[in-house]
Each structure stands twice: as structure tokens, then as C-alpha cells.
Amino acid sequence: MSDNLFQEDNISVADRLAAEALIVDVDGYEGPLDVLLTLSRTQKVDLRKISVLELARQYLVFVEKAKLLRIELAADYLVMAAWLAFLKSRLLLPPDPTEEGPTGEELAAHLAFQLERLQAMRDAAARLMARDRLGRDFFARGQAEDITRIKTVTYTATLLDLMQGYARIRTRDEFRPFTMDRDSIFTMEEALDRMRGLIGFSGGWTEMASYLPDGWTSDPMKRRSATASTFAASLELVKEGHLDIRQTESFAPIQLRKKDSST
Amino acid sequence: MQEAEPNTESLFEAPPMGEQERMIEAVLFASAEPVTVRELEARMPHGCDAAEALAHLRKRYDGRGVQVVKVGDAWAIRTAADLGFLMQKETVETRKLSRAAIETLAIIAYHQPVTRAEIEEIRGVSVSRGTVDQLLEMEWIRFGRRRMTPGRPVTFVVTPEFLDQFGLESARDLPGLKELRAAGLLENRLPPGVEPATENDEDDDMNKDGQPELFED
Amino acid sequence: MQEAEPNTESLFEAPPMGEQERMIEAVLFASAEPVTVRELEARMPHGCDAAEALAHLRKRYDGRGVQVVKVGDAWAIRTAADLGFLMQKETVETRKLSRAAIETLAIIAYHQPVTRAEIEEIRGVSVSRGTVDQLLEMEWIRFGRRRMTPGRPVTFVVTPEFLDQFGLESARDLPGLKELRAAGLLENRLPPGVEPATENDEDDDMNKDGQPELFED
Numbered sequence: 001m002s003d004n005l006f007q008e009d010n011i012s013v014a015d016r017l018a019a020e021a022l023i024v025d026v027d028g029y030e031g032p033l034d035v036l037l038t039l040s041r042t043q044k045v046d047l048r049k050i051s052v053l054e055l056a057r058q059y060l061v062f063v064e065k066a067k068l069l070r071i072e073l074a075a076d077y078l079v080m081a082a083w084l085a086f087l088k089s090r091l092l093l094p095p096d097p098t099e100e101g102p103t104g105e106e107l108a109a110h111l112a113f114q115l116e117r118l119q120a121m122r123d124a125a126a127r128l129m130a131r132d133r134l135g136r137d138f139f140a141r142g143q144a145e146d147i148t149r150i151k152t153v154t155y156t157a158t159l160l161d162l163m164q165g166y167a168r169i170r171t172r173d174e175f176r177p178f179t180m181d182r183d184s185i186f187t188m189e190e191a192l193d194r195m196r197g198l199i200g201f202s203g204g205w206t207e208m209a210s211y212l213p214d215g216w217t218s219d220p221m222k223r224r225s226a227t228a229s230t231f232a233a234s235l236e237l238v239k240e241g242h243l244d245i246r247q248t249e250s251f252a253p254i255q256l257r258k259k260d261s262s263t
Numbered sequence: 264m265q266e267a268e269p270n271t272e273s274l275f276e277a278p279p280m281g282e283q284e285r286m287i288e289a290v291l292f293a294s295a296e297p298v299t300v301r302e303l304e305a306r307m308p309h310g311c312d313a314a315e316a317l318a319h320l321r322k323r324y325d326g327r328g329v330q331v332v333k334v335g336d337a338w339a340i341r342t343a344a345d346l347g348f349l350m351q352k353e354t355v356e357t358r359k360l361s362r363a364a365i366e367t368l369a370i371i372a373y374h375q376p377v378t379r380a381e382i383e384e385i386r387g388v389s390v391s392r393g394t395v396d397q398l399l400e401m402e403w404i405r406f407g408r409r410r411m412t413p414g415r416p417v418t419f420v421v422t423p424e425f426l427d428q429f430g431l432e433s434a435r436d437l438p439g440l441k442e443l444r445a446a447g448l449l450e451n452r453l454p455p456g457v458e459p460a461t462e463n464d465e466d467d468d469m470n471k472d473g474q475p476e477l478f479e480d
Numbered sequence: 481m482q483e484a485e486p487n488t489e490s491l492f493e494a495p496p497m498g499e500q501e502r503m504i505e506a507v508l509f510a511s512a513e514p515v516t517v518r519e520l521e522a523r524m525p526h527g528c529d530a531a532e533a534l535a536h537l538r539k540r541y542d543g544r545g546v547q548v549v550k551v552g553d554a555w556a557i558r559t560a561a562d563l564g565f566l567m568q569k570e571t572v573e574t575r576k577l578s579r580a581a582i583e584t585l586a587i588i589a590y591h592q593p594v595t596r597a598e599i600e601e602i603r604g605v606s607v608s609r610g611t612v613d614q615l616l617e618m619e620w621i622r623f624g625r626r627r628m629t630p631g632r633p634v635t636f637v638v639t640p641e642f643l644d645q646f647g648l649e650s651a652r653d654l655p656g657l658k659e660l661r662a663a664g665l666l667e668n669r670l671p672p673g674v675e676p677a678t679e680n681d682e683d684d685d686m687n688k689d690g691q692p693e694l695f696e697d
Contacts, residue, residue, distance in 0.1 A: 030363070033387025076388075102455030110454050113447075117385060120448045125369035127438040132344035134428045135355040138330075139342040139510035141295045142353060143556070157577040157585070159406070159646045160399070165579065166586035167660050169603060250413050288545030289563040292509070306566050328505030342506040349503055349523050353510045405647045406655060417655055422647070 015058060018042055019065040026071065032080035035062065037115050047116040052108035053091050056084040087111070186216055186226040191233035199243060199258050208234060208245075208254040277310030284316045284323070291320075297337030297427060333432040335423040344430070358401075364394045368403060372425070372437055374449060376407035376418035381451060395419070403428065494527030501533045501540070505557075508537075514554035581611050585620060589642070589651055593624035593635035612636075620645065 022035060029035050039058045040050050063081040066073050090104030132138055198211060208230060209217075216226035234256055237243040244257045277283070286307050290298060303313040317338060321331040329340050342350065360368070367390055370382050382390050398404045407420035421434060431437065443449050494500070503524050507515060520530035534555060538548040541557075549558045559567060577585070584607055587599050600606050615621045620642040624635035638651055648654065 030386065031388035106455040110452070113452060114385075114387070116446075117448045118387060120443055120446070121366060121370050121373065121385060124373055124437070124439055124443065125365045128369055128372065128429060129365060131429045131431075131438070132347070134341070134430065135353075137347035138344045138430060139347075139350055139353050139506070141292065141340065142510045142512040156575070157582050159648070161577070161582050162586045162589065162646065163655060163660055165582040166590055169583055169587065170660075285545035285560065286563055286566055289559040290566050292546045292557065293559050293567055328502035329509045340509070342510050343502065346503055346506040349507055350510055352523075353512075406653055408649045409653055415652075417653065417659060 014042075015061050016065065018058070019062040022062050023066050023069060023071055026066070026073070032059075032077050033114065033118055035059065035077070036080075036111075037118055040115055047112065047119055050112055050115070052111055053088060055111075056088045056091075059084050060088070184219065184222045184225055186213065186222070186229045188229040188232045188236075191226070191229035192236060195230065195233045195237055199237065199256070203258065205246070205255040205257045208256050211256070277312070278308055280312075280316060280319065283307065283311050283313070284319050286311070287313060287316045287320055291331065291338060291340045294339070297334040297339035297423065299337040303338075332430065334427045335433060337423065339427065341430070360397070361394070363391065364397055367394050368398055368421075368425075371398075371404050371419045372421045372434060373440065373443060374451075375420040375434065376410070378410055378416040378418050380416060382419075494529070495525055497529075497533060497536065500524065500528050500530070501537050503528070504530060504533050504537055508548065508555060508557045514551040514556040516554045520555075578611070580608070581614055584611050585615055585638075585642075588615075588621050588636045589638050589654055592637040592651065593627075595627055595633040595635050597633060599636075 018039070022029070022038065026035075029038070036055060036059060039062070040047065040055055042058070043050055043054060060081060063073065063077065066077075087104060087107050091108060095103060134140065194213060195211060209227070211230050211234075212223065212226045216222045231254065234243060234245055234254075238245050242259055244259055245254065246257075247254045278286075287303055290303060290306060300313045300317070303317075304311055307313060317331070324331045324340075327343070328346060329342050332339055332341050363386075366386060367382055370385050371377055374381065374385070379390055379395070395404075401424075402422055403425040404419050405422050407418040409415045410418055425431075426433065440449075495503075504520055507520060507523060517530045517534065520534070521528055524530060534548065541548050545560055545563055546557050547560050549556055583603055584599055587602050588594055591598065591602070596607060596612070612621075618641075619639055621636050622639050624637040626632045626634055643650065
């Protein structure tokens with residue numbers, strides 16, 4: 001029974017027609033989410049009550065049909081198809097307790113949320129554009145007045161001018177390399193030398209920050225340079241097989257440990 | 264007459280409220296752009312209460328052919344929307360926005376401040392450079408504060424020009440905003456299984472002068 | 481859409497006088513030129529009496545901050561003459577900042593705090609005193625702390641007025657190089673070997689350390 005659902009033989013005529021209509025116009029769609037939203041309308045229910053399983057099936061029909069018609073679908077359509085096939089199997093098979101990660105229901109709920117949110121934004125955009133507009137429905141002063149001509153010159157520039165100005169200079173730099181003279185640079189070579197000497201003594205996990213050389217931790221410029229080169233040196237040592245490195249989450253301290261040769 | 268010495272006069276007393284109302288009426292009529300209360304008071308004699316005078320003026324124009332409207336924290340006079348049919352001569356041909364640009368604009372308005380990645384997550388497709396450029400150029404959106412998440416992405420917000428264009432007093436008056444929020448559709452809900460990015464507000468690697476490392480490349 | 485009806489409707493009856501007054505008010509407000517009675521009637525629904533509505537409107541604005549005035553044989557809304565002193569700001573002339581000033585400002589914004597010598601090194605040309613003075617006078621930049629290096633040169637930083645002007649909440653919100661590139665602003669590559677346009681921002685009384693006497697107060 002459930003096997004049947006994986007076969008594409010039992011496609012209803014209505015599904016085929018719907019899929020073909022989509023394919024003819026595939027260029028007119030803005031990606032897989034847009035197609036899913038269009039397909040979901042055939043269910044004729046509130047988006048909150050949509051059957052994601054049914055939707056996944058419809059989408060897979062659509063992709064299958066495109067293949068039959070030898071229509072090149074962009075990669076993101078195929079990625080969505082693979083993901084929906086995975087979701088479908090998760091929804092149909094009993095949950096495997098050993099498997100980690102979100103359940104099929106959670107994934108389905110999120111997809112339904114995405115569709116509802118996209119639809120809501122489209123509705124909102126339509127309501128926004130339907131509002132009375134300046135210069136179309138209501139109007140500003142047609143003739144700003146100039147009674148007393150007291151001329152004061154002010155100079156203006158826009159953010160775009162500023163960015164373009166900066167871009168102009170930096171683009172020039174690509175051909176006339178610019179280097180600031182900086183004395184607060186701790187090179188990676190220096191860091192590597194230092195680390196090689198130190199890692200032999202450490203047993204457990206130690207924060208990388210504790211490897212920074214003395215006198216390089218208070219001045220932010222120096223600390224930044226020392227941190228960057230120590231981190232680069234650590235990666236090099238990991239690559240060479242001397243060190244383990246870990247970070248529990250974004251912005252958490254980076255920790256190092258001498259690689260235990262017994263494990 | 265008296266106005267020749269508004270400065271010396273004002274040392275003693277602010278003009279009567281009716282007079283303040285006239286002044287605001289004149290300034291708002293003369294200007295095509297919205298004028299802030301601060302700008303109004305800077306132009307008026309010392310001691311004037313532009314906010315109160317504005318409230319009176321607004322009431323006076325209630326139901327008339329022109330209206331005193333609020334745009335962000337500024338004020339402007341605009342013709343009543345129901346008389347738009349008289350103005351064919353003044354209508355300016357507005358540039359047609361693409362569907363992508365309209366949706367992007369709506370997402371920025373309803374979700375602001377919002378990053379490019381978030382816009383793409385909501386629309387399900389990547390946002391083309393031209394779309395954002397067009398909206399920036401029209402001055403309907405601008406860069407907002409950087410998001411304090413990895414990569415420190417810039418955010419986009421809508422501008423007072425946007426509010427003026429659509430006759431909104433503030434972004435809180437966007438149509439359907441409350442309902443969308445109540446339905447949870449303005450939340451930035453991550454797909455299940457994805458760790459939320461930490462909102463790490465202060466970054467030690469930033470020196471005192473606000474120079475993020477981004478600018479050092 | 482609305483235009484369709486008034487014509488058929490008006491075959492029977494002109495809008496009430498109050499409504500005609502509103503129409504004239506809106507048209508006079510929005511049009512760039514004074515409008516004649518004939519033009520007014522051509523725009524209004526059939527059967528309107530623009531002259532009578534104008535007389536009412538004129539009376540309504542009597543003594544207000546703006547007046548309905550006759551210009552030749554046409555009509556316009558103008559600020560009351562006694563309030564002219566409020567309009568001075570309307571005639572501010574704005575000019576684009578020079579390229580040298582924009583580049584200097586951009587460098588200060590992206591690299592602050594930055595010394596004059598560093599600005600010159602980045603721009604590749606000397607920075608004229610006039611440029612810096614202009615930016616200081618506009619209150620877009622100010623002096624920062626002195627750099628603790630030989631000569632103790634002063635540094636420049638941008639001001640809150642600058643952030644306000646450019647709609648930024650902090651200097652950190654300036655788009656980074658990567659974003660400039662994404663926005664297509666870094667594409668204007670000069671072919672290798674081509675000298676950038678020479679700007680002789682000469683400044684002779686400046687010594688090598690970028691310490692003109694200006695800053696030696």
C-alpha cells in the first residue's frame with residue numbers, strides 16, 4: 001500500500017494536467033517555493049490545513065513530468081524534489097528512534113509555514129500597491145514657493161556618492177597596492193614557532209586565548225593580529241596532526257588539545 | 264511689519280496660537296517635502312509650540328480638499344485622495360516595479376530591519392542585485408543597522424519617502440501588520456534542526472573606534 | 481475609474497458648492513502654474529461654477545497663513561506676504577560635494593580615526609586644506625584624539641551630523657567592500673597602467689608628516 005505511493009503510475013489525470021500546465025510556464029515561476037505555492041492552491045483549503053504529503057506528491061509528479069518532457073529544470077528545483085522525497089519518506093514511515101534530527105511532522109510544519117508566509121507577503125504587497133499613492137492619487141505642492149531669495153549654499157552628497165567614492169579609491173588600490181605601515185603584526189610564522197614550543201606541555205582542552213604571547217593581549221590591534229595568527233597556526237598544527245581543535249558554538253571560546261596518539 | 268523683528272520680539276513672548284497656526288500653514292503649504300516639528304520650530308519665533316499648532320491646523324483641514332498628513336516624524340500637506348481624478352495633469356508616470364521588486368519592498372517594510380538572506384529565505388529565491396539597487400535608488404529603502412550575527416550582515420529598512428509615497432504615518436500603519444504579527448507570519452522562524460545564530464551584542468574584536476574587521480580587508 | 485462617473489452623473493446635477501470648493505482647493509494646491517477659471521471648469525465635473533467656488537474659497541482663506549491670489553487672469557495659492565520671513569529656508573541652494581571632498585569623507589568614514597597623512601596615502605594625492613576645512617565647517621567631520629606617534633598628528637572622525645545626513649545609525653553600518661562589490665560599485669576598474677585622473681590638490685605649506693600649521697594650535 002505505502003509502496004504504491006512511491007510509484008508514479010497512479011498519477012491522476014488531474015495531477016497530470018496540473019503538472020503539464022506548470023511545466024509549460026516553468027520560466028514564469030520564481031523558484032520551487034513559488035511552484036509549491038501554486039500547487040497548494042489545487043488543494044482548495046486554508047494554507048494552514050494543507051496536506052504537505054499531498055503537496056510533496058504533486059511536486060514530484062511535476063518534476064517527473066518535466067523529465068519525461070526533457071525539460072531542463074534548474075538545480076534548485078531538483079534539490080527541492082530530493083528534499084520532498086526525503087520528507088515524504090519521513091512522513092510515511094514509522095519514526096526510527098535511532099535517527100537524529102527533526103521529525104517529518106516538524107519539517108512539514110515548517111514548509112507549510114514558509115508557504116503561508118510567502119502568500120501573506122504577496123497579499124501584503126498587493127494591499128500596499130493598492131493604496132493611494134503620492135503623485136497618482138494624492139499630490140504634493142505643485143509650486144514650492146520662493147518669496148525671499150536668501151541664497152545659502154549647502155553642499156550635499158548621498159550615501160551612494162560616498163560608497164562610489166570609496167570604491168573608486170579601493171579599486172585603484174588593486175593596481176597600486178596600498179599597505180599601511182603597521183608595527184602591531186604578529187606573523188603566522190611567529191605564532192607557529194611559539195605554538196610548536198607550547199603544545200607539548202598541555203594535556204587537556206585549553207582555550208586558544210591562553211596561547212597569545214605576553215604583551216599582545218591588551219592593545220586591541222595587537223590582540224586581533226595575535227589571535228588571527230595563533231588561530232591560523234593552530235589550524236596548521238591540526239592539519240599536521242599535532243592538535244585537536246573545537247568550538248562549542250558561534251563566538252564560544254576556541255579550545256585546543258594536544259592530539260593523543262593512543263586514540 | 265512686526266515680522267521684521269521676530270527675534271527681538273520673541274525674547275518676550277511667543278506669538279498667539281492662531282498666529283503660530285498660520286505660520287505652520289504657510290511653511291507646510293510652501294514645501295513639497297514633509298517638514299519635521301523640529302524644523303518648524305527652528306523657523307518659527309522662539310517659544311512656539313509647533314506640535315500644538317499642528318494639531319489645530321490638522322483639525323481645521325479635516326474634510327477639506329487638502330489634508331495635513333503625518334509622514335514619519337514630519338508633516339506635509341497633500342491633496343485629498345478622493346480628488347485624484349481632477350489631477351490627471353499632475354500625475355507623474357511612475358516607474359513600473361517588477362513583481363520581484365514589489366515583493367522585496369513589502370518584505371522589507373513588514374519585516375524590517377531585514378537582511379538579504381532573510382528576504383531570500385522568505386521569497387525562496389535569490390534577490391537580484393538590480394532589485395535592491397532600484398529600491399535604494401528610489402530612496403524607498405536604506406541600509407539599517409548591521410545584524411549582530413556572524414558575518415554582521417547589513418539590514419534594510421524603509422525610508423520616510425516610502426511612507427510619503429504610500430500615505431503612511433509610520434511603518435506601524437502598514438495594512439494588515441497586526442494580523443500578520445498575530446498569525447506569527449512576521450517571525451523569523453528557522454527551519455527545524457538549525458541552531459539559531461547567537462546574538463552576540465558586543466564584540467571584543469572591535470576596537471574602541473568602531474572599526475569592525477570587515478573594513479580591514 | 482472615478483472619472484467615468486462624474487460625467488454621466490453630472491448630466492443631472494453639479495456637485496454641492498462645498499465639494500466644488502474642495503476641488504478648487506486641491507487643484508490650486510497641486511498645480512505648478514496658476515490656473516484660470518476656464519481651466520478649472522474644464523477639469524471639474526460638468527455644471528460646476530468655478531468662479532463662485534473660488535469666491536468662497538478666497539473668503540475661507542482670508543487672514544490665514546496662505547492666500548488665494550489672482551496672478552494675471554489665473555489663480556494660485558500663495559503664502560501670506562507677512563510670513564515671507566519663514567520661507568527663507570526654501571531657497572537654500574544645494575551643490576554636490578566635490579569628488580576630492582567625497583573621497584576624503586569616505587576615507588574618514590571607513591578608516592576613522594585617521595590622520596591626514598593616512599588619507600593622503602590612501603588617496604594617493606595630497607589633501608587640500610580647503611577640502612578638510614569644508615568638511616569641518618559642514619560638521620560632517622571633527623578632530624579625534626591625537627595619534628600617539630611621533631609628531632602626535634591629529635586624527636579625524638565623522639560626526640553624528642554625518643550619520644544623520646547619510647541615514648546611518650553608526651559608522652559600522654557603512655557597507656563593506658564585499659557589499660560594495662555585490663552592489664556593483666566596485667566594477668569600475670581602471671585598466672592597469674592607466675594613471676588615475678590627476679587632481680592637483682596642492683598644498684605646499686604642508687610638511688611631510690601631514691602636519692600643517694592649521695592643526696598646531
